[in-house]
Amino acid sequence: MTTTFDTTTLTVTIDGRRIAARTGQTVLEVCRENSIHIPTLCYDPRLKPYGGCRLCIVEIEGLRGYPTSCTTTVADGMVVTTESEALFELRRSVIELLLSDHKVDCLTCQSSGQCGLQDTAYEHAVEMPRFSGELHVEFIESENPLIARDLTKCIMCGRCVRICAEVEGRYVYGFTDRGFDSLPNTPYGVPLHDAYCEFCGQCVSTCPTGALSNKLGKFKGRIWEVEHTETTCGYCGVGCTLDVSTKNGKVIDVTAPLERGVNGGNLCAKGRYGWGYTHSPDRLTTPLVRRDGELVEVTWDEAIAEIAERLTAIRDEHGPESIGGLASAKCTNEENYLFQKVLRAGIGTHNIDHCARL
Amino acid sequence: MAGLAAAFGSGAMTNSIADLGEADVALVIGSNTAEAHPIIGIELKRAAKNGTRIIMVDPRRVRLADHAERWVAIKPGTNTAFLNAMMSIILAEGLADHAFIAERTEGFDALRRLIEDYDVDAAAEICGVTAEEIRQVALAYGSAGKASIVYSMGITQHTSGTEQVRAIANLAMLTGNIGRPGTGVNPLRGQNNVQGACDLACLPNCLPGYQPLTERGTLDRFCDYWETDHELPAESGLTLVEMMDAAVAGELKALYIMGENPAVADPNQTHVLEALEALDFVVVQDIFMTETAAFADVILPAATFLEKEGTFTNTERRIQRVRKAVDAPGEALADGEIILRLSRAIGLEMDYETPAEVMREMAEVTPQYGGVTYERLEATGGLQWPCPDADHPGTPILHAERFTRGKGAFAAVDYVPSPEQVDTERPLILTTGRQLWNFHTNTMTDNSPGLAELSDHPYIEMSRADAEPLGICDGDLVEMTSKHGTVTAHAHVGRENAPKRGVVFMPFHFADAPANRVTSSAVDPTSKIPGLKVTAVRITKVKTPSN
Ligand code: SF4
Numbered sequence: 034m035t036t037t038f039d040t041t042t043l044t045v046t047i048d049g050r051r052i053a054a055r056t057g058q059t060v061l062e063v064c065r066e067n068s069i070h071i072p073t074l075c076y077d078p079r080l081k082p083y084g085g086c087r088l089c090i091v092e093i094e095g096l097r098g099y100p101t102s103c104t105t106t107v108a109d110g111m112v113v114t115t116e117s118e119a120l121f122e123l124r125r126s127v128i129e130l131l132l133s134d135h136k137v138d139c140l141t142c143q144s145s146g147q148c149g150l151q152d153t154a155y156e157h158a159v160e161m162p163r164f165s166g167e168l169h170v171e172f173i174e175s176e177n178p179l180i181a182r183d184l185t186k187c188i189m190c191g192r193c194v195r196i197c198a199e200v201e202g203r204y205v206y207g208f209t210d211r212g213f214d215s216l217p218n219t220p221y222g223v224p225l226h227d228a229y230c231e232f233c234g235q236c237v238s239t240c241p242t243g244a245l246s247n248k249l250g251k252f253k254g255r256i257w258e259v260e261h262t263e264t265t266c267g268y269c270g271v272g273c274t275l276d277v278s279t280k281n282g283k284v285i286d287v288t289a290p291l292e293r294g295v296n297g298g299n300l301c302a303k304g305r306y307g308w309g310y311t312h313s314p315d316r317l318t319t320p321l322v323r324r325d326g327e328l329v330e331v332t333w334d335e336a337i338a339e340i341a342e343r344l345t346a347i348r349d350e351h352g353p354e355s356i357g358g359l360a361s362a363k364c365t366n367e368e369n370y371l372f373q374k375v376l377r378a379g380i381g382t383h384n385i386d387h388c389a390r391l
Numbered sequence: 392m393a394g395l396a397a398a399f400g401s402g403a404m405t406n407s408i409a410d411l412g413e414a415d416v417a418l419v420i421g422s423n424t425a426e427a428h429p430i431i432g433i434e435l436k437r438a439a440k441n442g443t444r445i446i447m448v449d450p451r452r453v454r455l456a457d458h459a460e461r462w463v464a465i466k467p468g469t470n471t472a473f474l475n476a477m478m479s480i481i482l483a484e485g486l487a488d489h490a491f492i493a494e495r496t497e498g499f500d501a502l503r504r505l506i507e508d509y510d511v512d513a514a515a516e517i518c519g520v521t522a523e524e525i526r527q528v529a530l531a532y533g534s535a536g537k538a539s540i541v542y543s544m545g546i547t548q549h550t551s552g553t554e555q556v557r558a559i560a561n562l563a564m565l566t567g568n569i570g571r572p573g574t575g576v577n578p579l580r581g582q583n584n585v586q587g588a589c590d591l592a593c594l595p596n597c598l599p600g601y602q603p604l605t606e607r608g609t610l611d612r613f614c615d616y617w618e619t620d621h622e623l624p625a626e627s628g629l630t631l632v633e634m635m636d637a638a639v640a641g642e643l644k645a646l647y648i649m650g651e652n653p654a655v656a657d658p659n660q661t662h663v664l665e666a667l668e669a670l671d672f673v674v675v676q677d678i679f680m681t682e683t684a685a686f687a688d689v690i691l692p693a694a695t696f697l698e699k700e701g702t703f704t705n706t707e708r709r710i711q712r713v714r715k716a717v718d719a720p721g722e723a724l725a726d727g728e729i730i731l732r733l734s735r736a737i738g739l740e741m742d743y744e745t746p747a748e749v750m751r752e753m754a755e756v757t758p759q760y761g762g763v764t765y766e767r768l769e770a771t772g773g774l775q776w777p778c779p780d781a782d783h784p785g786t787p788i789l790h791a792e793r794f795t796r797g798k799g800a801f802a803a804v805d806y807v808p809s810p811e812q813v814d815t816e817r818p819l820i821l822t823t824g825r826q827l828w829n830f831h832t833n834t835m836t837d838n839s840p841g842l843a844e845l846s847d848h849p850y851i852e853m854s855r856a857d858a859e860p861l862g863i864c865d866g867d868l869v870e871m872t873s874k875h876g877t878v879t880a881h882a883h884v885g886r887e888n889a890p891k892r893g894v895v896f897m898p899f900h901f902a903d904a905p906a907n908r909v910t911s912s913a914v915d916p917t918s919k920i921p922g923l924k925v926t927a928v929r930i931t932k933v934k935t936p937s938n
C-alpha cells in the first residue's frame with residue numbers, strides 16, 4: 034500500500050519565492066520540483082530520506098541550526114533559505130573533509146563528469162583539501178565481470194547499502210566495522226558473487242562517486258563524449274525505459290533515467306548489462322543461401338528473389354496452407370504487423386504464430 | 392491467454408504495474424517474479440514493506456518468497472484444485488461479493504454447484520499441502536478489501552492451463568476484485584513484446600486487435616483494406632505446435648522464421664528437429680546463427696532492438712517507443728525492412744517510409760490502438776491500450792465499469808490430472824522455467840560479455856529429501872529421463888530456490904542440455920500452449936566430479 038499523500042496544498046516561501054507544496058513533501062522535494070538547486074550526496078529519489086551527508090542543509094525561520102532539507106517535511110507558512118554564506122561555508126567544510134580521505138583520481142576515474150563529489154567540490158570552490166589525513170582504506174574488488182569496487186573513493190553515503198536493502202531486498206552490503214574503518218561491504222568482505230549478489234547494478238547506479246563503477250564501459254568513453262538514446266528494454270515484458278550511451282557507433286553503457294517509465298530509474302542485470310551481444314563478432318552480417326549443402330554469401334536482391342521464387346512455387350504446387358510463419362516477440366509491433374500482413378495478404382495463409390505460448 | 396479472454400473479453404493484464412502496491416493482499420501464483428520480471432519483483436517487495444500481504448503459491452521456494460507472508464509449496468499442475476478449494480471456503484465463510492456477482496457476471500450457478508460441496512481435504516491431498524494452508528490463503532484473499540492476483544507461465548504452461556486461468560478469473564469475480572486499483576488478474580508476459588505480437592495478430596486465429604477471422608465480414612474488410620489478390624479462408628491457421636506436426640506429416644512445406652529459435656525453445660525437441668528436417672524450404676531471419684538456422688535454406692541477417700525504430704507493448708498494455716542507438720553491422724537490416732522487400736518481391740506492394748507510417752495503418756485497423764501515434768508516444772512516454780481515439784488518455788485499469796465482453800463469465804472448471812503422472816519408474820515431476828541471468832534460448836545473454844560469464848551451466852535443482860536416497864550430492868552429474876527423452880546436467884541439491892519434495896526444476900535456456908528434450912509437446916486443447924510445467928522423470932547419478 035502506498036501512503037496516499039494528502040493532497041492539501043500548503044504555501045511555503047523559499048528564497049523569497051512563494052511556492053505551493055503538498056503535505057508530506059520534504060523541503061528538498063519541493064525545491065527540486067521548482068528547479069531550486071540544493072547540493073546533495075546521500076539523496077536518491079528511489080530511497081527513503083537518510084540525512085547522512087549534511088550537504089542539503091538549509092536555514093528555516095524559527096528553527097535553530099541548519100536542518101537537512103531531505104529529511105524535513107514542509108509546513109504551511111515555512112520560510113526557507115537555501116543559500117547563504119554560512120551554508121556555503123558549512124557545506125564547503127563537509128566536502129573538504131570527504132576529500133581529505135579520498136583517492137582523488139579524477140584524471141581517469143570512470144565517474145569523472147558525472148560525480149557528485151566532483152560536482153559539489155567544484156560548486157564550492159574546493160581547490161586543495163585543507164585537511165590531509167591518511168588514506169585509510171584499501172579495498173578493491175574486481176573478481177566479477179561487471180562491477181568494480183574501489184572503496185578508496187567511498188564517501189559513506191550509504192546509498193549502495195540502502196538501495197540493495199530497500200529496493201532490491203537483497204542485503205548484499207552492510208556497514209562493516211565502526212567509525213573510521215567503517216565500509217559498505219559484503220559480510221567478511223567476500224566477493225559479490227559469494228554474497229548472493231544478483232548483479233542488478235543498482236548500487237552502481239546510485240553511487241555518487243567512482244567507488245562503484247561498471248566495468249563494461251571502463252575506458253570506452255567519457256560522459257561528455259557519449260550520445261544518449263532513450264528506448265525500451267528488449268528482454269522481458271516489463272518494458273523498462275533505458276538510456277543507452279553510445280560512442281563512435283558502439284554502446285558503452287546502459288542506465289535508466291530517474292523518475293521515468295515503469296522502472297523509475299531501476300534496472301535488472303539483463304537490462305543493464307545484457308547489451309554486448311549487439312556488438313558480438315558472431316553476428317550474422319550477410320544474407321546466406323544454401324547451395325549444394327553449403328551456405329554461400331549472396332546479395333540481398335539474390336536472397337529475396339530466391340525466397341520469393343521458392344515460396345511462390347510451393348504455394349502454386351501445394352496451396353497457401355503449405356506455408357507457415359513464426360513471428361517474434363522480440364520484434365517491434367510494426368514488424369509483427371507487417372509479418373502477419375505479408376503472410377495473410379501476400380501468401381494467403383493464417384499459419385502464423387509466435388512463441389507467446391512458450 | 393485464451394482462458395482470460397473467454398472470462399473477461401480480454402486476455403491482457405487487467406491492472407498496471409504501478410498499482411500492484413495498492414493491494415492489501417497479492418496472491419502470486421506460478422510466477423518466479425523476482426527472476427523473470429525483476430522490476431515487477433521490486434514493486435512487489437516494496438509493496439510488502441508497505442504492508443501488502445504477499446502469498447506465494449509455487450512448487451519452488453522462488454526468490455520472492457523471502458518477502459512473502461507465506462509460501463505454499465504446491466505440486467505442479469494442481470492449481471485448479473487449490474483455487475476451487477479456496478473458493479469453496481470463501482463462499483462458506485460469507486466472503487463472496489454477491490452484489491458484484493449479481494450485477495457484473497453470469498454463469499455463477501454452475502460454479503456454485505461445483506464449489507459448494509468441494510472436498511477441501513481431498514484438494515489438499517492432490518496439491519500436496521494441508522487443508523489449513525488453503526484455508527489461511529482463502530481467508531486472507533477473501534477478506535481483503537483489495538486483492539490482486541499475479542501469475543505467469545507456472546499457470547499457463549500446463550495441458551490444463553486454460554482451466555487454471557478460468558479458475559483464477561472465477562476467484563477474482565467471486566470476490567469482486569476486478570476493475571479497481573490494487574485488484575485484478577495480472578498475467579505477466581515473458582518476452583518483451585509478446586503482448587504486441589498478440590495484439591497485432593501474429594496468431595493463427597484472429598486478425599489485428601483480436602478481431603475474429605471466422606466472421607466473413609471482418610475478414611473481407613481486411614482483405615479489401617490490404618488489397619490482396621488471395622482468398623483468405625475464414626478459419627484458423629495452424630499454431631506453432633501444429634505446424635511442427637504438419638511438417639512431419641508432409642503437409643507443411645515451407646516455414647519462414649523471424650527471430651525465433653524453435654530448435655531450442657520448443658517442447659519435445661526431437662520432434663521439432665524432425666519437423667525442420669522434413670520441410671522443403673526454411674528461411675531464418677535472425678541476429679545469430681542459431682540452432683534453428685542450421686536447418687535453413689536461406690539465412691537473413693537482422694538487426695537488434697538497439698538498431699531500429701518502432702514500438703513495443705509491455706505486459707501492462709503500454710505501447711512505448713523503441714529508438715535506434717547504433718547501426719546494424721555489415722549488411723544486417725531491421726526485420727521490418729526485410730519484410731517490406733520480400734513483400735514487394737511476391738507482389739504485395741508495401742510502401743511505408745517509416746515505422747510511424749506503419750503505426751498509422753495499425754491504428755486504423757486495430758481498435759485498441761486507434762488513438763496511438765508516434766507524436767503522442769513522444770509526448771506521453773507511452774500509452775496503455777485500449778486507446779481508441781486521439782483524445783483518449785489510455786486505460787490503466789480494464790473492466791472498471793463493465794467487462795470488455797459485457798458480463799464477466801464464470802466457468803465451472805475442475806482439476807484435471809496432468810497426462811504426465813508419476814509412477815515407480817518415473818517418480819519425480821520435472822518443472823521448467825527461467826533463470827535470472829539467462830534469457831529464453833540464451834542467444835542474447837550468452838553473447839553479452841559479463842552476463843555470459845555469470846550465467847550458470849545447465850543444472851537440475853532438487854530437494855535434499857529426493858537427492859539423498861538416490862545417493863546424489865550437490866554438483867554430481869545426473870541423468871534425467873522421461874518418456875520423451877534424456878538430458879544430462881549437474882545437480883543442485885537443497886540450494887536457495889530448491890523445489891519441494893517430489894519436484895525437480897530445470898531452466899530451459901541451454902542449447903547444450905535442453906530441458907525441452909525431456910518435455911512433452913502435449914498441448915492445452917484450447918490455448919495450444921504446451922504443458923512444459925509437468926513431466927514425469929527419473930533421475931540417476933552418472934558421476935561425482937573428481938575435484
Ligand atoms: S560505495 Fe558509493 S554508494 Fe556506497 S557508500 Fe560508498 S560512495 Fe556511497
Ligand code: SF4
Pocket residue numbers: 266267268269270271272273296300301302303304305428429430431
Ligand atoms: S530491465 Fe530487466 S525487468 Fe526491466 S524490461 Fe529489461 S529485463 Fe525486464
Ligand code: FES
Pocket residue numbers: 072073074075076083084085086087088089090101102103104
Ligand atoms: S542529501 Fe540530505 S543529508 Fe545527504
